[in-house]
Amino acid sequence: MHILGTIIIGFIVGVIAKLLMPGRDPGGFVITTLLGIAGAFIAKYIGQALGWYREGQNAGFIASVIGAIILLAIYHLVRRGVRHDNVHGDSPKIR
Incomplete structure (x- = not known):
């Protein structure tokens, strides 16, 4: 039961952190819980x-x-440093 409580509290903490931190954040339920x-x-x-x-x-x-x-905050700093040339996921054009 201890691990289930840890997962539930982890999810609640992750949701609150995502609500308090502006910007686009990764993940769904699993990533939020791990966060x-x-x-x-x-x-x-x-x-x-x-x-x-x-x-x-x-x-x-x-x-x-x-x-x-x-x-x-660390995620946002790392993500800001990475440049995505292909934002829309299009395949590169061959000339």
Whole structure:
């Protein structure tokens, strides 16, 4: 039951992060859930490094949302750096 709770909370965190972060974001249900779970891990390890959480202690809900927003910001920065010459998915024209 613990893993099911993690997935549900991860999905909720991912949805909130996507709503708070402007711009186009990847994915559906699975990507949103993974984003929330990864955000919680980022918040946990940053919080431990800063002394907010002890070893074995999980990050809070708001910290998890902030971690997911950090991931979305990194995604936007990486995506902005990649140029797509073929935006519409057309096949290249042979001359």
